[in-house]
Amino acid sequence: MSEEKQVLVEQQGQVAVITINRPKALNALNTSVYHELDAILDEIEQMEDVRCIILTGSARVDKEGNIVPQKQSFVAGADIAQMKDLDVAGGKFFGNDGNAICRRLENFPVPVIAAINGFCLGGGCELAMCCDIRLASEHASFGQPEVGLGITPGCGGTQRLARLVGMGKAKEMIYTARGNYTAQDALDMGLVNYVYPYEQLMDEAMKLAKQICKQAPVAVALCKEAINVGCQMDLDSALKYEANCFAQCFATEDQKNGMTDFVEKKKGPDKHPFLGK
Structure with a gap:
């Protein structure tokens, strides 16, 4: 049996929807996810008719097969299981992989919309900040909790966050390691553009993407x-x-x-x- 892909892409007209697909791991980022995402971006670059990207996380379902909005995740962070035994050189390689993907998204020739459907923590928040526009579900939560694990943010959290929300708020978020900033908090500080009910998030992201696609x-x-x-x-x-x-x-x-x-x-x-x- 072939291994399930950890990053999925679906073209919907002129919009490419990328989904981080590790729901059991809250869509945590590891080296293979970074490499798959890089390959997906290569693929999208060959799609001449794609004018916008939506980036989101796969949904988790309960035992009855129902989606519970409060338990969803965009990306809950980098994969701690992979990082915990790294040495300095390994940490540098891991960080470089993440930074390369973040920069590629940031500089990708078409706009990228993050549809943040749940936990958006650590590496997930860093990934979202590389996108041009961020939409969040009302149950999403944000934070840069790395110092609680004995590390710094490693994929731009100390740099992009301060540029987006101001130095004081960024230092508060990073120094306290809080992971419970609400979608409304994120909206108030300018970290996200809009907040929607979970059920409307992808429709609103698609509506915005299509509006962008109409332009030159x-x-x-x-x-x-x-x-x-x-x-x-x-x-x-x-x-x-x-x-x-x-x-x-x-x-x-x-x-x-x-x-x-x-x-x-x-x-x-x-x-x-x-x-x-």
Whole structure:
């Protein structure tokens, strides 16, 4: 019997849905998950019609086969069973694997939406922070509890969290090792964009993904690049980088068709493409 895949992908129109598939282990991240996820991203890069990705965790079911929202997990962390006996060199290799995947998601040419359906702790929170947009179910919980295990966050938690929620809140979350920040807490601090009932989470993620898919793909990709790169620069350098991205758009058919269509067919304020949406 072939071993069950730990990362699944399903293409739904122009959206690729990636699911971390270790429900019995709360979708914990190990080396094989990182490698499978890397291979899945290779596969998606060959799908020319994919314009957005949704990343989520597989659902757990009880003995009766029912999904219990309060017991679901996006990713409950990195696999402690694999990490516990590592030495310094092994820890570095494990961290490098995780960091490589996080950076790849962060810089992937299409937007990535995290649909956080439950526990989002440690490495799971780090994985979610690499995504462009984060949606959470109302039962999701967040935290960076690594110091309680005698380690630091190792896949960007000390860096991305402070950039997203501010240094003070990030230090609180990391220093206390709390793993019980609620979805509302995450929304209030800016860690997630929206919170939905569990049953609506994937529908809302798909609705958002489809809205992104309707836009000019090269322009969206360049916007992602400009934001990610520009945030690491001083403002003057970032504005020059944005100007270069802006200029590149004028070599695309989307720009030519979009602007021509607007000028020729959608004249008048009631037909403006940015109004009434």
